[in-house]
Amino acid sequence: MREQERDQISANAEVRPKVEIGWLLEGDLTSAEREAAKEAADAMQRSLAAVTQDFDWVIETLDRSPATDRGRIEPVRLLDAAETDRDLRGWDFVLVVTARELRGRTRSRVLGVTSGIFATALVSTAFLQESLSPQPPLASRLHAFAMHLFGRLNGLMPGSSPTWMRQVDDPEDLDGMDGFAPAELSELSKRLGEVADLRVEEMGDARQGRLGFYARSLWQNRSALPSAILRMRPWSFPLRLRRLTTAAGSALVVLVMTAESWEVAANLSFAFIVALSLAAVAATSVYLIRIQRLIASRKGPLREQRAMSNAGTVIAVGTGMAVTYAAVFAVAWLLAFGLFGDPLIASWTDTSHAESASVRIRLSALAASLSIAIGALGASFEPYGYFRHVTQIDAEI
Numbered sequence: 001m002r003e004q005e006r007d008q009i010s011a012n013a014e015v016r017p018k019v020e021i022g023w024l025l026e027g028d029l030t031s032a033e034r035e036a037a038k039e040a041a042d043a044m045q046r047s048l049a050a051v052t053q054d055f056d057w058v059i060e061t062l063d064r065s066p067a068t069d070r071g072r073i074e075p076v077r078l079l080d081a082a083e084t085d086r087d088l089r090g091w092d093f094v095l096v097v098t099a100r101e102l103r104g105r106t107r108s109r110v111l112g113v114t115s116g117i118f119a120t121a122l123v124s125t126a127f128l129q130e131s132l133s134p135q136p137p138l139a140s141r142l143h144a145f146a147m148h149l150f151g152r153l154n155g156l157m158p159g160s161s162p163t164w165m166r167q168v169d170d171p172e173d174l175d176g177m178d179g180f181a182p183a184e185l186s187e188l189s190k191r192l193g194e195v196a197d198l199r200v201e202e203m204g205d206a207r208q209g210r211l212g213f214y215a216r217s218l219w220q221n222r223s224a225l226p227s228a229i230l231r232m233r234p235w236s237f238p239l240r241l242r243r244l245t246t247a248a249g250s251a252l253v254v255l256v257m258t259a260e261s262w263e264v265a266a267n268l269s270f271a272f273i274v275a276l277s278l279a280a281v282a283a284t285s286v287y288l289i290r291i292q293r294l295i296a297s298r299k300g301p302l303r304e305q306r307a308m309s310n311a312g313t314v315i316a317v318g319t320g321m322a323v324t325y326a327a328v329f330a331v332a333w334l335l336a337f338g339l340f341g342d343p344l345i346a347s348w349t350d351t352s353h354a355e356s357a358s359v360r361i362r363l364s365a366l367a368a369s370l371s372i373a374i375g376a377l378g379a380s381f382e383p384y385g386y387f388r389h390v391t392q393i394d395a396e397i
Helices: 004-013 031-051 073-091 140-155 183-197 209-220 225-231 233-238 244-256 258-266 272-289 304-339 340-349 352-378 386-392
Strands: 018-025 056-063 093-098 112-115 119-122
Touching: 031 056, 031 140, 056 073, 073 112, 073 119, 073 304, 093 112, 093 140, 112 140, 119 140, 119 183, 119 340, 209 233, 209 304, 225 304, 233 244, 233 304, 233 386, 244 304, 244 352, 258 340, 258 352, 272 304, 272 352, 304 352, 304 386, 340 352
Parallel strands: 018 056, 018 093, 093 119
Antiparallel strands: 112 119
């Protein structure tokens, strides 16, 4: 009877979809921190197996070679290294643990960051144990934080409940966390069911080519891609990319106040204006993707996860530039409507008063197209890692 039970358990394990998580332990960790991280990884495997028994959980740890650099590090550097190992080992999620401080853009002290488009979370131990007073072991906090970040990577939102999804602002918030709420478990299981599906590269169709591979990957992940793009918040580009906005705004003021701009706009057809606007959004998106190296060229076989991250980044940047264009267009139209009367427009453009509204729209579109092109040049001077941080990091914690 016991042998039959063992066979049944083994059979059930075989049919359960596999979810693989890799823990990358950076070389800057001390031996004590490294052991704590391995304990946390083991605890994470036990916790996930207990709360979601429909999946076969595989968690691996990988030690990096020793490092002497202890200064702050750009999170995107760790993302690049994590993506390489994720592709090589076929992991579904990656959690990187480092002893170095992570450079934040919105917080002075960053405990960790998430990047949904890369299915990766970064954890810094620099602030997890900074007090001399008695506190839970580092392994306990790392375990709680790993569960919290794993939930975020799968679309769960932090709240005020005492579960693993409690809002984390300080290391002390990690103490006392336990379990997922029923609604969180339901959402997590749904998301993991999509993650554990057979990957496109495992389906055996080697003749589909790069374009076919990307098309199939996007179709396979059609329900997950929109949420990954939304987490990148492309609508906030004008506010978060300060140099782009400053350069575009400066150009806009000059163009709107110049009589020659009005004269040129008045002589352009609506068809040309539409084509120019679309070309400006597309060209600036491609330029920023290339100049900021948002899609790194990596050799090796095609991977579904890489196809998803590349496609998501391209769509997010394109959407962000379209939003920027719309914002600049709106400001230009407001300036044209509020500051320039019909008689002035008619004197500059030799058009009738009845055509003034049409000229204002064409001027706004022309100014917006040229302004975002100049703004893209300004964004290319952002310091290393900043543009990628804005587009590829979901949250600083």
